[in-house]
Amino acid sequence: MTAAVYGIPPSGEVWHGLTLLHFFLVGLAGGSAFLAGLASLRREALAPALLRFAALFVVLDLAVLWLESAARFRFTHVWLFLTFRPASAISLGAWGLFLTLLLSLLLLLRPGHARFFAPLLLASSLVVLAYPGMLLSENPGRPLWDGFVTALMPVTGLALAVGFWLLFVRGSLLRLAPPVFLTAALGAVLYPWALAHGDAGERAAWAGLWHDAGLFYLAAVLLLFLAGVLRRRPEIAGGIALFASAFLRSLIVMLGQ
Amino acid sequence: MARYAMAIDLEACVGCAACAVACVTENQVPPGVTRLWIREIETGRFPHPAVEFRPEQCYHCENPPCVPVCPTGATYRREDGLVLVDAKKCIACGACVVACPYDARFLHPDGYVDKCTFCAHRLAEGRVPACVETCPTGARVFGDLEEKEGPLQAALKGARRVDLRKPHLGTEPRIFYLNAPLATGLGGDEA
Secondary structure (H helix, E strand, C coil): EEEECCCCCCCCCCHHHHHHHHHHHHHHHHHHHHHHHHCCCCCCCHHHHHHHHHHHHHHHHHHHHHHHHHCCCCCCCHHCCCCCCCCCCCHHHHHHHHHHHHHHHHHHHHHHHHHHHHHHHHHHHHHHHHHHHHHHHHCCCCCCCCCCCCHHHHHHHHHHHHHHHHHHCCCCCHHHHHHHHHHHHHHHHHHHHHHHCCHHHHHHHHHHHHHHHHHHHHHHHHHCCCCCCCCCCCHHHHHHHHHHHHHHHHHHHHCCC | CEEEEEECCCCCCCCCHHHHHHHHHCCCCCCCCCCCCEEEEEEEEEEECCCCEEEECCCCCCCCCCHHHHHCCCCEECCCCCCCECCCCCCCCHHHHHHHCCCCEEEEEECCCCCCCCEEEHHHHCCHHHHHHHHHCCEEEECCCCCCHHHHHHHHHCCCCCCCCCCHHCCCEEEEEEEECCCCCCCCCCC
């Protein structure tokens, strides 16, 4: 049974390279803001740097989103902040990014109010970490993006941020990094398991992923496990986790379309 | 309130693509994209070859997955069942393009998402969509589902069988395929 087409079915890949950069930056922004929230609550010396970079990553991410949009010179993005649609992951993400930026700046300006602002920053950063997974999983016609990505995306986003910061600083991150990396690795193992136990579409999607990039997927999972156990060389573990998390996220986004 | 829908008789469709051309002309669809296309599926084997010509477009679903994912409300569903895009509010994020399980949406070169509108501008004038008017074999029937004695209901009642695309998704498309050549329904592995 073969199929040919008269005319061009309109959609194909909608999200390209800049979108992958967004998925990278949003993980970095959300994860850094989450770490900044924790550091602010504990009044750690690292908190101001984390807050500054969380704000910077949010700004960079918003700039990438604007740059990749075909509507960038129509300035219709203003509608994102004139409406709030909780059923839309992008609407949640836009407001989450805005609030994360605002709260990071407020904590930088008023570090004495950490008990009030830091929990709010933790909450908004969780929205930023969670929204990419929600965005992917709300598409019924894309079986690779099953419900499990709502868990995998936040975990890999946090691993990405922890990996990035481990390249430069230590402190409490040393204790946090192994469980985060190992959780991300476990999530990456459970994801294909969930697909393999899903409906026919999900099983076919996993078979497709395995066929197209199975060895790369396996390598990324092993690298995350390696980062989780490589405690004597934290900067190397951080680099490995940063790379493996970014790669896994990109793979899932691109192949799922 | 009307509930607009369409029926396409696959026994009558000859795959001439006149509907696709009419759509491009009526809606000034730019080159490289299309709101409507025809899928050709071989459903038989020698010595009994058969082919299904299946016109595809936006199905104006009863439960459209593209509507809730829109962050600005640019994609909306009217009371008469038409799923439309307000280009002034669209940020071209692509969420609805990805959400559509039928791949019926595309990014217009002018920076917004576009798709079939059931020729809403013609409906407002009391005319049928351009694809329906053009079809040389009368394979397309457009009408109001609420009109019990209307042409759409008559076509649905008179059909040997009625199929929807991807019914397991629960989107309830409002384009009904009539008389699919295969006894088991629509051809293709993703119908």
